[in-house]
Amino acid sequence: MIKEVEIKSLPALAYNDEFVKSEILKQLKAEPGELTGYRTLRYSIDARRSPVQIVQRVQVALDEPLPADELTPLMYKNVGDAQKRVLIVGLGPAGMFAALRLIELGVKPVVLERGYDVRTRRRDLKAVNRDHIVNPDSNYCFGEGGAGTYSDGKLYTRSTKRGDVRRIYDLLVHHGANPFIRVDAHPHIGTNKLPGVVQAIRERILEHGGEIYFGTRVVDFVLQGGRVTGVVTRDGAVIEGDALILATGHSARDIFELLQRKQISLELKPFALGVRVEHPQALIDHIQYHGMERGEHLPAARYKLVHQVAGRGVYSFCMCPGGFIVPAATAQEEIVVNGMSPSKRDSRFANSGIVVEILPDDVAEFKKDGPLAALRFQQMVERRVWEAGGKTQSAPAQRLIDFINGKVSTSLPECSYIPGLTPVNMHEVLPEFVSFRLKEGFKAFGRKMKGYLNEEAQIVATESRTSSPVKIPRNPETLMHPEVGGLFPAGEGGGYAGGIVSAAMDGERVAEKVVEFLQKLP
Ligand code: FAD
Known part of the structure; x- marks a missing residue:
């Protein structure tokens, strides 16, 4: 029999195996020999009154094996030779999870990121803190992992309707996050651990044939017949793609200005x-x-x-x-x-x-x-x-x-x-x-x-950077900009996310819609 119980205890007892077992047996009126296993599904803190208690929801197996609790499986393909390539501008949570999802779906992501890899980025953070020098391409908001890398790494979100939060947690665990995030009611990763997770995601993208270019600021889009077919980088290089995921975050003011200059509609937010x-x-x-x-x-x-x-x-x-x-x-x-x-x-x-x-x-x-x-x-x-x-x-x-x-x-x-x-x-x-x-x-x-x-x-x-002050509109069905074919705004910059997990979920959702779009192309 599989059951669930809720156990409230003083903090010192919550992680004590003997205590938890005895509570389970007491609540289910079971004998020790019947208990074949248990697993805590969620830990939360009840601090409404004194003494503060830890509340845990526990799955219990009596006289049968405890169901397996496996992480979402990884199903990445090799996309090195894939025919279609999708440009992703910005390697924040939205861009990273869009790239991973494209690889799962067999499409090659080509990521362009104005900032540097997590290690090089540290040098620029030091320069802001110590010398008051802000590098406009590499700072606490810009660079590998986006604004989420040198952050608190809080992973709770109110946007549970927009996607599968558990799947995002599982993918983070696959890339090195502490598995406790799967059961904590208020999970967080921490700024000392986030760079490792971000780096593991980068390696995954590269190992499956995706491409990532750091220090590559996008300054223009190539538009042909109402469709985006590529981007121009600061060095003047033109990079072509079959679609473009714009995941530049809430601080990419030059991108908002570029869109306005090109008369691509925006909305005040x-x-x-x-x-x-x-x-x-x-x-x-x-x-x-x-x-x-x-x-x-x-x-x-x-x-x-x-x-x-x-x-x-x-x-x-x-x-x-x-x-x-x-x-x-x-x-x-x-x-x-x-x-x-x-x-x-x-x-x-x-x-x-x-x-x-x-x-x-x-x-x-x-x-x-x-x-x-x-x-x-x-x-x-x-x-x-x-x-x-x-x-x-x-x-x-x-x-x-x-x-x-x-x-x-x-x-x-x-x-x-x-x-x-x-x-x-x-x-x-x-x-x-x-x-x-x-x-x-x-x-x-x-x-x-x-x-x-x-x-x-x-x-x-x-x-002042709580969320984007600008919204980039998109069709609610196709998630594409209503005026520009192949342009997919994603994550916080477009106004579609408000944190690491919601940006990651939006990146995945957009990637799926991009693949539908590519399937209709000649
Ligand atoms: P971003 O993470 O902003 O990524 C956008 C990326 O695009 C950047 O890397 C940028 O360099 C790149 N880019 C921009 N313009 C261009 C261009 N022209 N060409 C190429 N690349 C470009 N959220 C939480 O959920 N929990 C937290 O604890 C938390 N703490 C935070 C702490 C700090 C210090 C900061 C700054 C943010 C924090 N946030 C937190 C917010 C969270 O980081 C963002 O909501 C999230 O990163 C948004 O993801 P995104 O992918 O949409 O955009």
């Missing part, structure tokens, strides 16, 4: 903008775990907050427990912050984006820019923040309490952001309609999480 807030992790643990010692069995605590202020959502975004704030600008004269964390989430800091929803009405001053209005607003704020920070990657910051009381901080707490901080009055740096909502939002968060408005908490600007 709401996004969100604000600051990153950082607290000592021990404080967040204390609040979320009700003063209970975290110990070795509980992870660094996370939180999720949302509040409505004057008709706009103010919410936490990409919370990174035990992490670091990183400089995620993609050009020299702007400051953009984001968060990442290692697999153990063991830094002393907890950071999170706290952002305000930006709707079309809010960017009315950029109306003349049409679909790029929200992008122009985003660009304007990032530049203003760069000026306020002293025109380096040093980021404007303020103690949270001082922000609420409207005064410049006389000193700032220690921060995980390496390039350094400049004390400012954030109300003078951010647009007023954003800063007053942030202030009211923070006050509400302080009421929801007692201790959140702490002397040691500070805000750092600007969190």
Whole structure:
């Protein structure tokens, strides 16, 4: 007989085999001899009240073997000599998973990535952190693995309807991710492990006959008779393909501008903008775990907050427990912050984006820019923040309490952001309609999480790359641009994903549609 039980326990007991077995036998009123095996299908944390408990859903076999739990099988073909070739611009999660899926379906992917491989990319990250130099082709957003490589690697997604999340987890495990992501209710990989996974995916693509070109920025499309037949790279090379998957992410402003110049339709998309807030992790643990010692069995605590202020959502975004704030600008004269964390989430800091929803009405001053209005607003704020920070990657910051009381901080707490901080009055740096909502939002968060408005908490600007400010339209059926044959926008840049897993799922879905398109070609 195969059954499922739910076991709630103190964290120290959750991973204890003897304890779990005894709970199973108690709940199923079974004898030890009947238990042939068990497997935890999901671990989650119930921190709603004290003491904090770990809840696990367990599959149990009595008097029969436990069903096998195999990873999704890999079915890659050799596509070295395949007749059709598909250009993929961008090797982020959308591009990587599109390439893998094309190989499964017998089509050759040719990937063009403006940034470098994970190892070379590290040198450029060091240059931003240490020398304040932003390479526009290789940074925290651009390069092998895209924006997801030097990130937190959180893998939870709300887009479960758009694809098979489990399949993506399995593919990540096949390429080196910890199998615990398959059972954790809030899985993450960590920035120290992600480059290995990304590299394994690259090797898989190459080993099956796909091609990848790093340091290759696409600057134009070749269009013939309403169809895209190739791209032009920065060096002037023309690369031909039967279709093009455009997976350039939310920060490829030159691609949005190229599309607008070529009169390929785009749409303005709401996004969100604000600051990153950082607290000592021990404080967040204390609040979320009700003063209970975290110990070795509980992870660094996370939180999720949302509040409505004057008709706009103010919410936490990409919370990174035990992490670091990183400089995620993609050009020299702007400051953009984001968060990442290692697999153990063991830094002393907890950071999170706290952002305000930006709707079309809010960017009315950029109306003349049409679909790029929200992008122009985003660009304007990032530049203003760069000026306020002293025109380096040093980021404007303020103690949270001082922000609420409207005064410049006389000193700032220690921060995980390496390039350094400049004390400012954030109300003078951010647009007023954003800063007053942030202030009211923070006050509400302080009421929801007692201790959140702490002397040691500070805000750092600007969190502005939460999602794409532009949408590249596509036909809901074919997933192709309605005006350009063979052009398939994919992932976050087109507005079809909001994170690593949703971008990966979108990449797969687009690859499948591209193959349908190729089958209809003469
Ligand atoms: P991207 O990952 O942005 O990839 C686009 C790629 O296209 C880039 O590599 C870029 O170099 C390339 N490109 C752009 N223009 C061109 C061109 N003209 N020619 C050639 N190549 C080009 N998401 C999560 O789900 N969990 C997290 O924990 C998380 N943490 C994050 C932390 C940080 C620091 C950052 C920056 C992002 C984080 N995100 C996280 C967001 C996540 O990384 C993105 O949602 C995801 O990577 C989007 O995937 P994508 O493939 O659509 O685009």
